[in-house]
Amino acid sequence: MSWKRPPPRPAKQIGGSAPAREPVRARMTERADVVSVTTLDGVEIPCRQRDPIVTRGNRIRASARGKECQVRYVGICSHDPTRTIWSHARWGAQLGEGGRGMGTKADDLAGAYACTACDAAFDQMTNAADYTREALDLDWLLGHLRSLGILQRDGIL
Numbered sequence: 001m002s003w004k005r006p007p008p009r010p011a012k013q014i015g016g017s018a019p020a021r022e023p024v025r026a027r028m029t030e031r032a033d034v035v036s037v038t039t040l041d042g043v044e045i046p047c048r049q050r051d052p053i054v055t056r057g058n059r060i061r062a063s064a065r066g067k068e069c070q071v072r073y074v075g076i077c078s079h080d081p082t083r084t085i086w087s088h089a090r091w092g093a094q095l096g097e098g099g100r101g102m103g104t105k106a107d108d109l110a111g112a113y114a115c116t117a118c119d120a121a122f123d124q125m126t127n128a129a130d131y132t133r134e135a136l137d138l139d140w141l142l143g144h145l146r147s148l149g150i151l152q153r154d155g156i157l
Contacts, residue, residue, distance in 0.1 A: 059156050060108045061086045067150070069115040071143035073136070076127055078115045087114035089144070090123060091137075109157075112143040113150065 064086040069077050071087065089110040120126040122140050125133070151157045 060111065060151065063151065063154065063156055064113055067113045069118055069143070070112055070146040070150070071114040071118040071122065071140050073118050073121050073128070073131065073139055075130065076117050076121045078117045080115060083115045083117070084113055085116060085119060086111045087119040087122060087140070089140075109148075110144075112140060112147040114140075114143060118143075 064084050066081050067084045068081055069079060069084055071077070072079075086108070088106040088108070090106070114122065117127070118140075121128040121131070122136055125131070125136065128136060148157070
């Protein structure tokens with residue numbers, strides 16, 4: 001006895017033959033917060049545009065632009081504010097909530113202002129032959145504490 005897949009069911013139609021869904025095109029009207037959605041048969045439906053979602057994490061990551069690196073690994077740091085990012089902690093996954101793992105990042109509060117060179121040294125030990133993992137972690141934690149103070153001073157936290 002072999003199992004056969006049943007044939008697909010036909011699509012349910014309510015009230016006779018249902019018209020096919022029309023593709024929609026959006027165009028802006030005079031008001032910036034209203035979008036007029038027009039179907040191909042010419043029917044215009046006004047609707048409001050969604051506001052962009054602004055979260056604490058977005059504000060923290062955006063605040064890194066132009067800031068000084070707070071991790072400051074000796075011999076590694078570029079000291080270039082144009083290359084500063086919000087570096088996420090790499091040990092959050094072992095600590096539980098909001099940790100990092102495959103394709104995830106630690107919570108934005110577990111971060112520090114770091115130049116890309118310091119972040120690479122922290123994440124992958126790139127150009128960090130003179131450092132132990134413990135020394136990298138300690139300097140990163142000091143940068144994390146300095147960064148939290150800056151976030152508090154700037155009113156982001």
